[in-house]
Amino acid sequence: MIGSLKDKVAIIGTGVTKFGEIWDKDAEDLLVEAVHEACNEANIDPVKDVDGIWVATFYTFSGVGGTAFSEPLKIFGKPVTRVENYCASGMDAIRNAAIAVASGLYDIVIACGVEKILDQGARGLPGVGEMNPQPVLPRLSAPAMFALCAVRAFKVWGWTKEDLAKVAVKNHYNGYYHPKAHFRRKIDIETALKAPIIAYPLGLYDCCAVSDGAAAVVLTRPEIARKLVGDEYAVIKGLGLAVETATPWLDPNFDFLGFPSTRKAADMAYKMAGIEDPRKELDFGIVHDCFTITELLDYQDMRLCKPGEGADLIREEVTTIHGDFPINPDGGLKCFGHPIGATGCRMVVELTRQVLGRAEGLQVKDAEIGFAHNLGGPFSVASVIIVARK
Amino acid sequence: MVGILSYGAYIPIWRISRTELSRATGIPSMGGERAVAGWDEDSITMAVEAGLDCISDLDVRGVDALHFATTTPPYIEKQNATIIASALDLRRDVSVADFTSSLRCGITAIRAAVDAIKSGRCKRVLVTVADCRLPVPGSAQEQIYGDAGVAFLLGKERGIAEVKEFHVLNEPILGTWRRSEDRYVMQFDPRADNVVYVRVLSETIKALLEKAGLCLKDFSKIAFYANDPRQYVRAASAIGIDVKSQLQDFLFADVGVTGAAHALLLLAAALEDAKPGDRILCAGYGDGCEAFYVEVTDEIESINEKRRGVKGHIRSKKLLPTYELYMDFKRLRDRRWPEPAKASVVTYWRDEIFELPFYGMKCKECGRITYPVARVCRICGAKDKYEIVKLARRGKIFTYTYDFLLGPGGYPGDGVYPGIKAVIDLEDGTRVLLEVTDVLMGELDVDMPVEVTFRLIHQKSDYRFYYWKARPVRG
Numbered sequence: 001m002i003g004s005l006k007d008k009v010a011i012i013g014t015g016v017t018k019f020g021e022i023w024d025k026d027a028e029d030l031l032v033e034a035v036h037e038a039c040n041e042a043n044i045d046p047v048k049d050v051d052g053i054w055v056a057t058f059y060t061f062s063g064v065g066g067t068a069f070s071e072p073l074k075i076f077g078k079p080v081t082r083v084e085n086y087c088a089s090g091m092d093a094i095r096n097a098a099i100a101v102a103s104g105l106y107d108i109v110i111a112c113g114v115e116k117i118l119d120q121g122a123r124g125l126p127g128v129g130e131m132n133p134q135p136v137l138p139r140l141s142a143p144a145m146f147a148l149c150a151v152r153a154f155k156v157w158g159w160t161k162e163d164l165a166k167v168a169v170k171n172h173y174n175g176y177y178h179p180k181a182h183f184r185r186k187i188d189i190e191t192a193l194k195a196p197i198i199a200y201p202l203g204l205y206d207c208c209a210v211s212d213g214a215a216a217v218v219l220t221r222p223e224i225a226r227k228l229v230g231d232e233y234a235v236i237k238g239l240g241l242a243v244e245t246a247t248p249w250l251d252p253n254f255d256f257l258g259f260p261s262t263r264k265a266a267d268m269a270y271k272m273a274g275i276e277d278p279r280k281e282l283d284f285g286i287v288h289d290c291f292t293i294t295e296l297l298d299y300q301d302m303r304l305c306k307p308g309e310g311a312d313l314i315r316e317e318v319t320t321i322h323g324d325f326p327i328n329p330d331g332g333l334k335c336f337g338h339p340i341g342a343t344g345c346r347m348v349v350e351l352t353r354q355v356l357g358r359a360e361g362l363q364v365k366d367a368e369i370g371f372a373h374n375l376g377g378p379f380s381v382a383s384v385i386i387v388a389r390k
Numbered sequence: 391m392v393g394i395l396s397y398g399a400y401i402p403i404w405r406i407s408r409t410e411l412s413r414a415t416g417i418p419s420m421g422g423e424r425a426v427a428g429w430d431e432d433s434i435t436m437a438v439e440a441g442l443d444c445i446s447d448l449d450v451r452g453v454d455a456l457h458f459a460t461t462t463p464p465y466i467e468k469q470n471a472t473i474i475a476s477a478l479d480l481r482r483d484v485s486v487a488d489f490t491s492s493l494r495c496g497i498t499a500i501r502a503a504v505d506a507i508k509s510g511r512c513k514r515v516l517v518t519v520a521d522c523r524l525p526v527p528g529s530a531q532e533q534i535y536g537d538a539g540v541a542f543l544l545g546k547e548r549g550i551a552e553v554k555e556f557h558v559l560n561e562p563i564l565g566t567w568r569r570s571e572d573r574y575v576m577q578f579d580p581r582a583d584n585v586v587y588v589r590v591l592s593e594t595i596k597a598l599l600e601k602a603g604l605c606l607k608d609f610s611k612i613a614f615y616a617n618d619p620r621q622y623v624r625a626a627s628a629i630g631i632d633v634k635s636q637l638q639d640f641l642f643a644d645v646g647v648t649g650a651a652h653a654l655l656l657l658a659a660a661l662e663d664a665k666p667g668d669r670i671l672c673a674g675y676g677d678g679c680e681a682f683y684v685e686v687t688d689e690i691e692s693i694n695e696k697r698r699g700v701k702g703h704i705r706s707k708k709l710l711p712t713y714e715l716y717m718d719f720k721r722l723r724d725r726r727w728p729e730p731a732k733a734s735v736v737t738y739w740r741d742e743i744f745e746l747p748f749y750g751m752k753c754k755e756c757g758r759i760t761y762p763v764a765r766v767c768r769i770c771g772a773k774d775k776y777e778i779v780k781l782a783r784r785g786k787i788f789t790y791t792y793d794f795l796l797g798p799g800g801y802p803g804d805g806v807y808p809g810i811k812a813v814i815d816l817e818d819g820t821r822v823l824l825e826v827t828d829v830l831m832g833e834l835d836v837d838m839p840v841e842v843t844f845r846l847i848h849q850k851s852d853y854r855f856y857y858w859k860a861r862p863v864r865g
Contacts, residue, residue, distance in 0.1 A: 123802065124795035135733035136745055136847050136857035137762070138811050138825050141795035141803070148813060151789040155836045200792040200808070200831075249813045250761055251768060252821040256789055256813075 004272045005102040009236040010225035011387065013042025013218030014349040015112075019336045020182040022212040027062045027116035028072030030214035031055075034342075035073060035112055038349075042218035043228045044108060046075060050218075051106035053080040054097045056089035056113035058340035061120065069112065086376025087290065088241070089113060090344025091383035094217060095239055101219050108224065112216035113346075115339030124198075125210060125340075140249075143199035143207050143291060145378045148249065150201050150293040152256040156308075161201060163311040164292035165192035168205040168334060170320050171289060175331020178361030182211045182337040206292040211337020215345035217352065222390070234352045237369065237386040238275070240268025246380050261382035262301035262375060269371065269384040270303075278371070279304050279325060282386070284354065284364045286347045288375035289332040298373060299327070302384070321362045329354065329362045340376075347372040348385060355389040392504045393549030394684060395514070396693065397658045398444025400436050400539040401645055401703035402427045403828045403864065404719070406710040408533045414713030415528045424646035426710055427522050427537035429719045430798065430827055430845040433460040434470050434856065436539035437518035438477045438844040443697045444541035445478070445516060453480050453543070454512035459489035459499040459519040461650050464846075464854055466570065473856060474518060476746035477844050479780060485512065493566070493615060494674030495519075496540075496650045497682065501556050503544045514545040521649030526574045527722050534618050535575075536646020538703075540655045550693050551661060551670070551684035557598035560678035561590055566617070580617065587617075587675065588625045594679035595629060595671065602683065606630055609683065610664070613638035613656035614673035618647065638670075644704045650674075657684075659700040664690050698864065706865040708828070718807075733850035743778060748842065748858050750820050751776040759820045784863065785816035787838045792831055799825075799848030799855075814840060814860055828861040839863045 015037030017030050025033075039046045055069040062068070066080030083093040090113035097111035120126045124141055140148075153159045169189055175181040187205065195204035225233040242264035248254045266278075275281050285302060289295035296310035304325060305313055313319050319327035330336065330350045333343065351372045353359050364370070369388035375381070405423040412419035427436065437458055445453070456478070458471035471486035489495040489502070496519035503515035520539030525531030544553065564583045566575050577583075591614060599605060606612075612631050616622035619642040626637045638656045641648075648655055657672040664670065664686040673681035698706070710716055717723050743749050744762040751763045755772035759779060766773050792808035803809065810826040812834060826834060827845055840860040847855045 123805075127800075127802075133734050133737050134741065135735075135738050135850065136741075136855050138809075138823050139796055139800045140791070140811060140823075141793050141809075143795060144791045144793035144809070144811065147791035147793070148789040151791065151836060155789075197792065198794055245768065247823075249823040250821055252758065252760065252815065252819060253769070254821075 002268060005098060006237050006272055007235050008102040008221065009098045009219055010222045010390070011217050011234045011236070011348070011352045012220055012225045012229045013038040013044070014352050015041065016180055016215040016346050016349045017213050018180050019211045019213035019339065021118050023118065027114050030116065030212065031069070031072045031112060031114040034114070034214040034216040035110060038110065038216040038218050044218060046073065046110070049108050050078065050110055052097070052100055052109045053078060054083050054093035054109070054111045055080060056083045056093040056341035056345065058084055058086065058089050058115060059117070059126065062115045062341060086381045087288070087338065087340050088344055088374040088376035088381040088383045089341045090215065090346070091348065091372070091374035091385060092241060092344065094345065094348055094385065095241055095383060097219050098236055098239065101221055108218065108220045110216060110218055111345060112214065113341035113344060114214035115341045116212050117210050117339060118212050140378070141199060143202050146291040146293050147199040147202045149256045149297060153293060154201065156257060157311070159296070159311045161193060162189065163296065163314060164206050165189045166314045167289065167292040167295045168192045170314065171328050171332045171334035174321055174329050174362055175335025178330050178335065180360060181331045181335040182209055183335045202291055202293065208290050208333035209337035211339050213336070213339040213342045213346065215342045215349050217345060217348055231390055232356060233390050234355050234387050235390055237388050238269040238271070238273030239383070239385040240265040240272070241381070241383045242268070243381050244379065246377060248379055258297045258301045258307060259375065259379040259382060261379055262298060262373060265382040265384040266302050266373070269386050273386040275386065278302060282369055282371055283367045284326040284329060284370040286330070286351055286370065286372040287327055287332070288373050289328055289334050290338055290375065294375065295327065295332070302371065302373060321364070326364050329359065329364050331361065344374040344383060347374060348387065351385070351387045355387055391546065391548060392507045392544055392553045393547050393687070394542050394551045394553060395545045395547065395549040396444050396448060396543040397661055397699070398440050398442065398541045398697050399655060399658050399700045399703055400439035400443060400520070401425045401700070402431055402436070402537055403706060403708050404428055404710050405644070405707050406716050410713055411533050415532065417530050417533065420533045422643035424533065425536040425538055426716060426719055428827060429721065430847070430859070431522070432464045432846055433462045433520040433522050434464050434473055435844045435846060436520035436522065436537065437474050437541070440520060440539035440541040441474065441478050441516060441518045443699065444543055447696050448543065450479050451481055453484060453514050453516045455485040455503065455506055455515040456480055457487050457489060457499040457503055457515060457517045459495040459517070459650055460521050461490060461493060461495065461568070462522045463488055463490050473746065476742060477856065479747035493650050493676030494678070494680045496654045497672070497674035497680040500542065500544070500654070500682065501680065504553055507544060507546055514543060517542045517544065519651045519654050521651045523575050523649045524573060524720060531575065534647050536648045538645055538648040538651050538655055540651050540658050542654070548687050550690045551686045554683050554685060555598055555602045556680070556682040557594055557601060558678065558680045559590060559594045559597065562677050563587070563590060565676055583617070584621060587621065588628050590679045591625055591673060591675060592629045594673060594681050598681045598683065608669055609636060609671050610668035611638045611660040612636050612671045613653060613660055615653045615675040616640070655700060661686070661690065662699050662701055666690060733848065733855060735851055735853050738855055745857050748781050749778045750781045752779045759818055761820050761822050781820050782817035784839065784841045785814045787834060787836055787840060788813045788815050788821070789836060790826070790834045801848065810834070812840070812860055824858060824860040826861065827859040833862070
């Protein structure tokens with residue numbers, strides 16, 4: 001039976017670097033920047049005050065082992081665990097850190113993530129050969145995996161390329177206002193529709209970019225939080241993580257119209273937080289929009305609407321910054337790109353800053369409680385976290 | 391008694407018009423089209439396809455030997471026939487052999503099959519012949535050569551055509567050659583070759599007729615290898631064959647000259663039009679000549695509709711629009727990004743059962759068939775409770791994509807040729823993900839009927855990784 005850590009963990013510090021094609025810094029520079037920003041905000045000394053660290057990197061070239069953290073920060077002798085769980089690695093680092101704090105074993109911990117992808121010179125994400133040693137079973141690029149879903153959604157629900165383009169337009173609008181975003185440019189529907197195909201039917205503007213970046217949060221228990229930052233902290237209301245198959249295309253029952261991993265992780269988080277109707281009880285959300293089709297399916301899997309109605313939410317502008325339920329007020333992965341280990345941490349940084357009313361970009365009006373959702377692999381891993389103002 | 395029990399053919403779907411070859415090379419067009427193997431095809435894959443066409447409606451486990459003949463074996467050291475036998479799901483204890491190094495090796499493989507059956511060692515022998523010869527780029531041979539495969543199942547019965555007499559004559563003639571270090575087929579002055587060719591062919595056929603106590607007039611069709619269509623007709627006239635009524639069509643207008651496969655491809659074409667009682671003579675050429683003839687039986691009428699054969703494959707075609715695309719198919723120019731160098735040969739060997747004969751697992755608990763074979767059923771979680779089952783070869787597309795980031799074979803995308811991949815529900819309910827071949831952008835659709843086809847996937851680790859792809863069902 002899964003217990004609850006509702007209100008037991010406080011987020012007292014957040015740090016995030018500029019995301020983008022960062023040629024003049026390496027993974028170490030980025031991680032140092034994000035971690036120190038988070039520690040400053042938390043009013044702690046990373047060397048003296050921190051009891052444990054979880055660091056997320058997906059690619060081994062971004063850092064392996066606990067030294068992915070200890071080496072760049074030059075903080076030695078502490079318990080550090082590297083977390084890798086596909087594109088949900090960052091949020092899983094936070095989940096593990098939260099469990100440690102809630103258990104009472106550690107008082108103050110850091111969860112952080114970093115990825116430095118551009119240095120590899122790949123078009124799209126670099127391959128991870130050792131992950132799929134079977135030499136002849138076909139492999140799909142990340143956009144191709146989600147393209148399989150778009151083809152089904154078009155066929156079954158009549159969704160269109162225009163629906164996908166609207167997601168890109170909305171997120172680009174939001175990202176324009178965020179100083180840390182990779183892309184700060186508003187686009188129109190025609191631009192999105194005319195873009196070259198990356199994996200049919202997904203075009204360039206349906207895909208998030210390959211970016212570099214790092215993000216970090218400092219977690220503690222609420223009683224310690226008050227001493228460090230007064231009332232300026234957020235609390236975790238619920239979290240969940242679910243792992244499904246790595247080969248959904250071999251499951252004859254898989255419909256490509258949503259992700260069981262997201263639904264199960266959301267159920268865990270909602271249950272822990274006591275949320276029954278997320279659309280009514282939450283103020284906004286941050287979803288894993290690695291591709292535009294993913295965001296629409298996320299609406300459904302996060303139970304903001306019924307299956308098949310995801311496109312209605314974007315058509316009716318429900319999820320714009322001025323809509324009834326803003327999604328990705330920061331511009332999402334669409335504008336930040338997706339430095340894999342960093343993404344889940346960045347989402348929680350944004351989520352925390354929104355509920356504390358100090359978003360760097362567009363602020364969701366009266367935001368008190370929201371969720372962040374991190375999806376990884378071929379729809380294999382999903383993590384959901386619900387955070388509220390103290 | 392030995393007879394041909396079944397035959398099959400394979401001609402790649404791709405053709406290029408000789409007008410286009412002429413445009414690109416400046417050599418006057420010889421008219422018509424030639425068959426071009428896809429970039430993921432070679433003699434092994436074409437032999438598998440021809441073999442499938444031959445035995446798809448028969449019991450493959452009853453085959454005792456597999457012969458593979460080609461002058462273009464993909465492996466020089468490593469047995470090609472073993473790969474073909476596995477892909478065709480033949481028994482583990484079949485005799486396998488590669489016949490190679492001469493354009494007449496196809497006939498040699500037939501003769502060896504007949505000998506094996508006559509000796510009583512084998513009841514049924516499958517002979518597959520395929521060639522994929524590469525002419526010097528820009529030469530006239532680019533218009534002449536074609537790629538194809540053909541297969542015959544021979545057995546102890548009369549079958550559709552009883553195999554009668556053979557005759558062999560050896561002479562190290564000029565002809566064509568290719569040293570182990572050569573990529574392209576070499577040739578000296580073809581005029582000198584013509585003289586020797588006609589003499590050797592003529593002597594061989596004459597000797598065969600003497601052995602059989604027959605004369606040329608006793609044959610309905612005569613088919614033999616020739617370097618080009620002109621040499622074919624000239625030789626026929628010189629020997630005294632009636633070109634109009636007796637000489638089998640050379641398949642030049644649609645296919646081209648298909649190397650070691652050609653004489654036997656012409657025999658398969660002749661069988662498609664044969665009537666009971668017909669005699670057909672077939673001769674292969676190369677460092678001498680080797681000829682045999684068959685007598686067609688009543689059973690010929692029951693077999694023709696069951697396979698695509700030569701005619702069916704000729705009808706089903708797509709035109710390669712440009713010579714540049716031909717160059718890419720034949721890898722005559724490099725345009726891809728550097729390839730990831732390694733893939734595990736050990737894994738490929740260990741997973742043979744689901745890679746080559748294409749088996750899946752049927753769970754004894756829930757009854758579902760899934761792919762690939764694994765310890766635990768992905769549907770119900772039962773552990774180690776399954777039997778392996780041969781998967782259906784046809785299905786329809788559930789969803790698909792054209793992947794420009796990850797190209798065919800898992801190579802990094804080049805932005806031009808997408809990796810075309812489809813999630814497919816096979817007819818037995820198994821779901822698979824396969825690359826799709828023989829198609830260009832925009833041809834796929836949800837629910838499109840597809841069938842599997844044996845192809846070369848990639849050559850990482852300098853090894854040839856073969857596996858199945860899907861293609862729209864060929865007409």
